[in-house]
Amino acid sequence: MTVHAVTGATGPLGRLVIDALLAGGVPASDVVAVARTPAKAADLAARGVVVREGDYSRPETLPAALRGVTNLLLISGSEVGRRVPQHTAVIEAAKAAGVARIAYTSVLRADTTELSLAAEHRATEIVLRESGVPFTLLRNGWYTENYTGQLGRYLERGEILGAAGDGRIAAATRADYAAAAAAALTGEGHHNAVYELGGTPFTLAELAATITEVTGTKVVYRDVTVPELAGLLRSAGLDEGTAHFVAGLDGAIARGDLDTSGDDLSRLIGRPGTPPADAVRAAMS
Template structure:
């Protein structure tokens, strides 16, 4: 069975390819720039070049493929069209399973990040091939950019109030995707994926434990948090999205309690403190 992973040179796609290779799966890494996937080729992946904008290249990339993982793109404003191109190519190839990395609670998720996922899932609703939705929760790695500042200042800032977020490591989500791609019975499934449920005070404690330095959580109004991020060099659009995510966490939108991730992994998800500790080595 041949499995293609799109966006394979990115942070998540790369980990999925590596997880598949460890299982001995015939793995095709679909990338925009093959030079960025040389290490995956060295590990045994077949490299095929295609972009989400190029239907003909996607057709070539999916030739002879039985299963496809579409790792969602990162070009905001263009993602639904890009994802549709990938799905149509998979349909033309007649793949037996099409997996898509989405976001939790899509039916009532009002986050900025959810908008194009919702649009993509609407397209998937009419797919001519079996689809599985991998609704990935938050990555603990999303907090790494602010890790040094939190440790040095002793304060983790955010706008999540007393809300909780069920996160896991990026590698956990990659391993779960590899499990879905290499086993049967997943067509038509919607997996709501999340790990340990933590409040931001818990996250501050995890940073403190990983670093050996005291860190506390300081809650800010959403607009103030976005402004503070921008003042500290975060691009305005990204600062808006980060603050919007925290507001969603305050409402419980990313507190996933289904156990789907743990069942796919056959183990507990990676604790936040382990991700933070590894980043500080």
């Protein structure tokens, strides 16, 4: 029996991965949902999924959570600055439990990019490689939802404000990345593989044009410098550190850090990534 476990199972990505596993024919009894708060996974338990408590920050919860697991999807934590020790605790517990392979949701070109978010992913990849446990690195690009989640604001203001210039963003939806993760967990030939995952690239100006076309409301892209964007974000209420962090992400886009021309995503999921226009339509429904 092959048992697939997903950490962060009650988060937006984790739930979609479990949906994809079940839709792909994995019996619910062979899926383990690892959640910090198991009560939030009651709906998964009702579908027959095995729910176990597992908290990245409480290593004592992890051995029982990973008992009998064959393949583990380690979804990166959300607490920036604390993720390396958290991920390390999961990897060590997985090794002790005899997990056969760990798939990890990293970030595009984690080993070479200057993206500020990459440092913890890069460190986690090193821990994973040094653990000796076979691995699959799922280096996810940006979520399209990072933008469609702000659709109401774009339509209200008539603009997307950023400092990305004409940098391309190879974004895909959470469902796309979830499908890739499920395929990597259940398929053959993914031992020690590294996948650079991203959809069809677009610029923010192109995204604004797509929103205009789909909604019928004119939206334009207003490009400013990274320091100007940080100042505008501070004026909007963000603290200085957060403002510089967010503006810096756009600077990374301008450098090309969130673009990829590879086809790893489409090869894993057997189709192209979700087009931005479709993602915008879904966000409106």
